[in-house]
Amino acid sequence: MKKISLSAFVIAAVVSGSALAQITIDGSLSDWKIDPKTWVSSLPGVSYTEEDQTGSGAYYLRPGYGGQAYDAEAMYAIIQNGTLFIALATGHNPLTVDNFGNNVYAAGDFAIDFGNNGTYELGINVVNNFLGGVLGGVYANPDWAYGLWDVAGNEVAPGSAAADMAHPTSLRGGTLLGSAESSYTTTGVSGYGSKEDDLHYFYEISLDLQLLYDAGWDGNEFNIHWTQNCANDSILLTVPGNPGVPEPGSLALFGVGLVGLIGMRRRPAK
Ligand SMILES: [Ca+2]
Ligand SMILES: [Ca+2]
Ligand SMILES: [Ca+2]
Structure with a gap:
């Protein structure tokens, strides 16, 4: 009896689907299989x-200085089961509080650009610093603050209209669509990159693709x-489009494959 072949195929398909590594939003990057x-x-x-930069002191990062304390180092993203997962590694402590007079700047928020054309249509309010803002809130029609640099890399005053709009910093408002799950670490971790003593902080976020x-x-x-x-x-x-929507061609091929398997089973043995 070889009756198990089709059901075994179906079970194998289900198992491989559910065996996708599930990302746990806890600020640890262990799920991301990072060297x-x-x-x-x-x-x-x-x-x-x-883009992990190394050096000593408040070294140049482009366009500004600040060394490891302001280094944006690596970003990761994956779409699984209708959910977008994001992770970030940075030398910047998420607990840093704005103190412009002393040249200290808090973390910005996560910004998503549909169309990759430099306009950011979605904001994730991971570090809340606007009045009435919802921590973890996902915002459409975002009102962004910008940084201290113009397009040419020249320094401008905080809040200047000349700041480079390709680099949105913190959300100042928007249309609240829903919530993301997010977590970040507040104790620096060493042992990453070429300069092992440098301290790194990690963010993890998940949000339903429906919000996008x-x-x-x-x-x-x-x-x-x-x-x-x-x-x-x-x-x-840059993140590719939603892989959860199969193209008509691949769906048709999958169907042909199933029919083929059933056909094989019914073929009498010689
Ligand atoms: Ca670094
Ligand atoms: Ca960097
Ligand atoms: Ca855009």
Whole structure:
């Protein structure tokens, strides 16, 4: 009796679907399968970018200075089961409070650009610093603050209209669509990158893809951006479109495959 073949195939398909690594939002990057030496992630289907800068003191980060304390280092994202997961590594402590007079700047929020054209249509309020803002809130029609640098990299005053709008910093308002789940670490961790003693802080976020669609997303690739309120160093990650929507061609092929399997089973043995 070889009756088990089709059901075994179905069970295997279900198991491989549910065996997708589930990301736990706890601020730990252990789910992301990151090589601590290189920041490279081996998580299947992940998108990531790395720009860990090293040096001594408040070294140049481009466009600003600030050294490790303002270094945006790596960003990761993956779409699984209708959910967008994001992780960030930075030398910037999330507990840093704005003190412009002393050149101290808090963390910005996560900004998503549909169409990868430099306009950010969705904001995730991970560090809440606007009156009435919802911590973890996901905002359409975001009102962004910008950093201390113009497009040419020249310093401008805080709040200047000349600031580079390609680097949104913190949310100041918007249309609240719903909530993301988010977590960040507040104790620096060493052992990553080429300068092992440097301290790093991690953010993790998950949000339902429906919130992106609600903000006008078309399902195609998009950019995720993060920086601090000074925008001394920023990081930008491109994420492919929603893989949860199979293309008609691949769906048809899957169906042919199933029919083929059933057909094989019914073929009498010689
Ligand atoms: Ca660094
Ligand atoms: Ca950097
Ligand atoms: Ca856009």
